[in-house]
Amino acid sequence: MIPFKTFQNLSKDKQERITRIAVEEFSEKGYAQASINSIVSRLGIAKGSIFQYFGNKKGLFIFAFNISMNMVKDYLRTVRDQTRSENLFTRLEATLLAGVIFLQKHPVIYRLYIRIMFEYEIPFRNEILLSLREYSLKYFRTLLTDAAANGEIRAKLDIDKACFVLDAVMDRFLQAKILPHLDAGLGIYNTGEQEAREWIKELTDILRTGLGI
């Protein structure tokens, strides 16, 4: 949803501040539990203004969410393009590492993504999630197709299912960086970049060789 003209007439500073606080609120509380009251009191502006800028709660959410997801997509696209000449597993490592670094810089945005992923009654939830998943799968398929062309992966490998495994493992790893209960003592949650590199190396290794003898 496009914010109303009123919002676009604001100073870039104010626009940015409103967006940031809104993303924070939705990220901390999800959509239904997020409170316009809380947002305006954190912003120090009048409640009516939000409705003038975005029409309603839903409009604010869609706007804040789109902004956030575009940041993610921009970032991923950069990684993909910059590693084009590397082999698959190096690229996977680079992708995961890029995720870790993005997380450190924008923890709020990743949390927002997780909230939306697991909350039901969200405006345009289906469209949002479908678009995200397609983006992610396309990303991995590109990597695997490139790798197949270079003979880096087993010829008989089912690309779809391999995509699925990559998506599952890598998504879960990033989630465990910020959700302590997914870590449960494994040492992923809240650790530094160095520890993350070691985990990534090991995970990529397992993905390459599997568990069997």
Add this chain to the structure above:
Amino acid sequence: MIPFKTFQNLSKDKQERITRIAVEEFSEKGYAQASINSIVSRLGIAKGSIFQYFGNKKGLFIFAFNISMNMVKDYLRTVRDQTRSENLFTRLEATLLAGVIFLQKHPVIYRLYIRIMFEYEIPFRNEILLSLREYSLKYFRTLLTDAAANGEIRAKLDIDKACFVLDAVMDRFLQAKILPHLDAGLGIYNTGEQEAREWIKELTDILRTGLGI
């Protein structure tokens, strides 16, 4: 939380119906958004009754959740015990297949588990999540330890990280059975048992051999 005496005095039929509708509501809307109003109107009983049975919303939730999680644990325990003599990858297949069958019979319960996993302000959330994760990790570690003793897995394999990969892939597969956006056209969502068996076979294969040549 143990339901009050009044609830235990109800007919088994009524108890079962109330439990089922409550699990459905929490499963569909999560804890905060679930509405006692909605539950009682679906049940066709008076609002006060629920409070006589469970004291408050939290009591109802804890009860419904415990019932559900015990069903899951009972089921998993059976699978583990019945496959004790098999090799690791057969056991993993059996586990996933058992998950699929459980899901077909009780889709609502798996949804409930997912909601709880990703909602923030839930009663006893920390206790719940810790208990669930410990249960899951212990399950996989048992399987891997058995397999290591039998020389079924690579000697140098890091058990912790292998657990993590198994957990991530298998959890995601089951999620994709009921969450269309996690499937995104791969053909996992809402398909029959036969298709699931093929996916499972392939996934287990990838887990055994990895992606590399």
Add this chain to the structure above:
Amino acid sequence: MIPFKTFQNLSKDKQERITRIAVEEFSEKGYAQASINSIVSRLGIAKGSIFQYFGNKKGLFIFAFNISMNMVKDYLRTVRDQTRSENLFTRLEATLLAGVIFLQKHPVIYRLYIRIMFEYEIPFRNEILLSLREYSLKYFRTLLTDAAANGEIRAKLDIDKACFVLDAVMDRFLQAKILPHLDAGLGIYNTGEQEAREWIKELTDILRTGLGI
């Protein structure tokens, strides 16, 4: 209100127990805040029984309150009759001391009286309070009339107003025995019989001689 026949058919033991618990509940919480739920759960009987015995909450209250006030009146009557031959100030001392002893034996009943005195929406409140006050004033008037006949008090004393002063001081003294905030460090609240005797002596003295030179 007379309890229904069902109640009168109960064993004296059970009748007494129900009355006692009801008085305790009303004494602790007042009329509106008293809870039938709480009463029946303390009694361990069915909720319906109370309504079979007394019709409704109001009926139970009137019954419990009447029983209590009759105990007070019986006690006062005994004191008055047993001190008939003493002089006024000895009788006042005896009355106050009797009050203190009654309080020690039946603190719950005095509390009940205080609650009712200051709660508004009570069934038959006006009738109850009028009857109590009349009883109390009649009591003091009897004492003062006896004393006037014996020349123990000033001839020109206005009996009505003297009654008022006696009532005010003596009531407040007993209240301060159980309401800490009325004591506020004076040493009346919750002290033993010996200390009460000294206070009574001093108060009677002030009542006899006044504050002036």
Add this chain to the structure above:
Amino acid sequence: MIPFKTFQNLSKDKQERITRIAVEEFSEKGYAQASINSIVSRLGIAKGSIFQYFGNKKGLFIFAFNISMNMVKDYLRTVRDQTRSENLFTRLEATLLAGVIFLQKHPVIYRLYIRIMFEYEIPFRNEILLSLREYSLKYFRTLLTDAAANGEIRAKLDIDKACFVLDAVMDRFLQAKILPHLDAGLGIYNTGEQEAREWIKELTDILRTGLGI
């Protein structure tokens, strides 16, 4: 509790009207039985408004109560200061008369004070009661100490106990002005200023000379 900014932005008229109705409601029904529903329907405003002004029922109560008690204290302070040069019994008369006049102007406030005094589960009840009692005792002790210095009272008089008697009689007299059951035909309740003056004169006289010959 300080009311929120919204309340302070209302017109003085509206503020005053809300305060008055709230004091009336608490005064008539006490804290627990007072109903926000009732208050807003008397005011003809929306239920949510009260919560915007005061946060919750407790906040409204504390506000209404503080406003009321400050009116009382201001009034008493004026009386004390204006009678500083008079003798004790004149000052007591002035105090009582001031009480009577305050009562005529603000009967609701005195009722509120009484309700709070005898209701148990009130927010900040302990703090409130301690503060009130200390204020009252300090007031009387000041008067008696001044009088002792001027030789107006018996040398051996126990100041504490004399305070107690004064407090008891004067408080009860004011209560009987508005609580018919405390009057019971004595002619205090609801009578004019002239009758009050006569009662006060007589009461002060009894307090000075006592009942005895």
Add this chain to the structure above:
DNA sequence: GATGAATGAGATTTCATTCAT
């Protein structure tokens, strides 16, 4: 006579949304 499950009115509280200023 005793039971206790069922009821529903009414309490406090939250919050997105509207709209007059």
Add this chain to the structure above:
DNA sequence: AATGAATGAAATCTCATTCAT
């Protein structure tokens, strides 16, 4: 354009009372 007072639906929860067993 900005404000923030006003609103009212809906949430959780309590409890006296009824009535079938």
